[in-house]
Structure formats: structure tokens, C-alpha cells
Amino acid sequence: ILNVEQSPQSLHVQEGDSTNFTCSFPSSNFYALHWYRWETAKSPEALFVMTLNGDEKKKGRISATLNTKEGYSYLYIKGSQPEDSATYLCACDDQTGANNLFFGTGTRLTVIP
Amino acid sequence: GAGVSQSPSNKVTEKGKDVELRCDPISGHTALYWYRQRLGQGLEFLIYFQGNSAPDKSGLPSDRFSAERTGESVSTLTIQRTQQEDSAVYLCASSLWAWSGANVLTFGAGSRLTVL
Numbered sequence: 001i002l003n004v005e006q007s008p009q010s011l012h013v014q015e016g017d018s019t020n021f022t023c024s025f026p027s028s029n030f031y032a033l034h035w036y037r038w039e040t041a042k043s044p045e046a047l048f049v050m051t052l053n054g055d056e057k058k059k060g061r062i063s064a065t066l067n068t069k070e071g072y073s074y075l076y077i078k079g080s081q082p083e084d085s086a087t088y089l090c091a092c093d094d095q096t097g098a099n100n101l102f103f104g105t106g107t108r109l110t111v112i113p
Numbered sequence: 114g115a116g117v118s119q120s121p122s123n124k125v126t127e128k129g130k131d132v133e134l135r136c137d138p139i140s141g142h143t144a145l146y147w148y149r150q151r152l153g154q155g156l157e158f159l160i161y162f163q164g165n166s167a168p169d170k171s172g173l174p175s176d177r178f179s180a181e182r183t184g185e186s187v188s189t190l191t192i193q194r195t196q197q198e199d200s201a202v203y204l205c206a207s208s209l210w211a212w213s214g215a216n217v218l219t220f221g222a223g224s225r226l227t228v229l
Contacts, residue, residue, distance in 0.1 A: 004155070034217070043117070043220040044204070089156065101218065103148070103156035 002026055004092045006104035013080050014112050020076045021107040023090030027071035034091040034101060035064055035075055044089060047075075080111045115139075117221035119205050125227045126195055134190045134224045136205030144208045145188050146218065147180060149201040156204065162188060195228045202226075 038044040048057040053068040061078045091101040118137040147159040158172040162182040182188040206218040
């Protein structure tokens with residue numbers, strides 16, 4: 001079992017503000033890091049999968065970075081919009097079980113219009 | 114189908130009753146996962162199916178929990194003699210190829226179970 005931690009647990013920002021949150025994971029036996037967005041009453045949706053140290057992925061106003069040596073990933077949202085309100089889940093896979101993704105508790109983001 | 118379908122979307126039951134949750138994965142996805150999220154906690158792995166291989170049941174919390182999958186299609190998660198601590202959102206996900214951690218999961222909308 002991997003201990004994946006996310007912070008903060010919840011976050012309120014004003015529309016237009018940029019924000020970021022953190023996912024921490026054990027750096028040993030790292031294989032892949034996933035970010036998912038989970039909107040209320042919908043299914044979790046994949047945002048990014050990263051495997052290499054230094055990876056940076058971008059999708060519109062959302063981007064993510066990965067540091068496998070120190071065991072963290074940041075998710076950034078530029079110019080937050082109300083539709084960005086969701087819980088952002090981070091998940092980590094290690095090489096001991098490719099069938100298991102270990103999830104953090106998520107960061108609940110609320111963007112205030 | 115176009116996505117992963119789960120039913121029921123909401124289920125309220127009395128303590129001690131049995132419940133059955135259903136998951137219909139994306140056609141052609143060989144791997145199927147069940148997770149649950151209890152209030153204030155992360156997604157907890159329950160069970161994983163890959164093709165015709167024996168399922169990985171290592172996440173099932175007790176012998177009251179069981180799951181079946183017919184080939185590479187529908188799966189049912191059964192909880193016998195439900196307890197209040199079983200209250201959670203039960204999520205099903207499927208993926209095309211399971212033997213890689215970089216493989217992306219497609220989730221269903223979940224089944225919210227409330228045990229009174």
C-alpha cells in the first residue's frame with residue numbers, strides 16, 4: 001500500500017485567481033502518477049498521467065509537474081473559473097502491483113464567481 | 114457502451130440486508146476495478162479483474178464482500194449483511210490494458226450506498 005497525501009484538503013478561490021495544490025507520495029518504487037478531476041454527480045475524469053521525473057503536462061489552463069526524486073507533484077490552475085470547481089484526486093502506482101492505483105483523499109476546490 | 118455504467122446510482126438499505134451493485138464497463142476494456150470512498154477518506158481499492166485471470170481480491174474489507182465478473186463484461190459487487198460502516202460511494206472503473214501503471218482508468222458515476 002502506498003501512502004499518497006494531498007494538500008490542502010479544501011480550497012476556496014475567487015474567479016480569475018490562479019491556484020495550485022500538492023500531491024506527495026513515496027519516491028521509492030515509483031512508476032506513475034495520475035491526476036483525476038471529480039465533479040459533483042459526475043464520474044472522476046483523467047487529467048494527466050506522468051511517469052518521468054521532471055515531466056510537465058498541460059491541458060488548457062491546467063498543468064501539472066512531477067518530481068519523482070523528492071516524491072511530489074503539483075497541479076496548477078491558471079485563471080480559475082467556476083467550472084473548475086471539483087475534487088482533484090491524485091493517484092500513484094508502484095512497480096509492485098500494476099493493477100492497483102493508490103489514491104489520496106483529494107483537494108476540494110471551490111471557485112467563487 | 115460509450116462509458117462505464119453503474120446501477121443503482123443511490124441505494125438506501127437497512128443494516129443487515131444484502132445489496133448488489135452493478136457495473137457495465139466500456140466494451141473491449143479487459144480490466145475492471147471496484148473502489149469505494151467513505152466520507153472524508155480517499156478512494157479505497159476493493160477488487161480488480163483482468164480478463165480471465167483470477168481476480169485480485171486483496172482490497173475486500175471482509176468476507177461479507179464479494180464480486181463477480183462474467184468474461185470481460187458486467188460485474189456485480191455484493192455486500193452481505195450490510196453494516197453502517199459500509200456506507201460509501203462505490204466506484205467502478207475499467208481500462209484497456211492493465212499491466213501498466215500509466216494506463217488510464219475510466220470511471221463510472223458511482224453507486225452511493227447508505228446503510229441505516
